[in-house]
Amino acid sequence: MIAGFVDARGRAYDVGFRTLRLFLTDEEGILATSAGEQIAVQEEATVSISLLERKPVPFLMPVRGEVISTGVRIVFLGAPGLARTAPFTFFNVSLPLHPSAIEHFFTVQGGREFVQFEKSDVESSSSLGTAMEATLRGPRPGKAEEWAHYLLRIEPRSVGERALATLR
Secondary structure: OEEEEEOOOOEEEEOOOOEEEEEOEOOOOOEOOOOOOOOOEEEEEEEEEEEEOOOOEEEEEEEEEEEEEOOOEEEEEEOOOOOOOOOOOOEOOOOOOOHHHHHHHHHOOOOEEEEEEEHHHEEEEEEEOOEEEEEEEEEEOOEEEEEEEEEEEEEOHHHHHHHHHHOO
């Protein structure tokens, strides 16, 4: 699982705002795919994530966007142009940047949140009321060498179920 930010040029950054060697989208904001990778599901949804500790900690507040599945991976991209106020990101993380730089990233540079995971990251999934939930395994925020568990929630449930069903 990778969680972080993508700018309008498609460059990806992790939740600590370190540059990843990854272009997630093209300049039009469309998911960049590799050879042979095709989009199977692309639908609007609201996604949230909690870090599973003794007491769950909100990690990604509920945010509207697109859930995109290619069969190889599922990517959630926050909707472009969302109204933002301080702290300007829907991730519940402390960023080592000046608040005006964070605001500039989201309002001027077209930044938005993303989450990407593969089948190997999914430990379990279930449908609960209007949502689909999945327990994911990924790096702990701020401690990339340690693993943590996350609870991903996708609403509406049908979008999450269709996306998850495409993973190989």
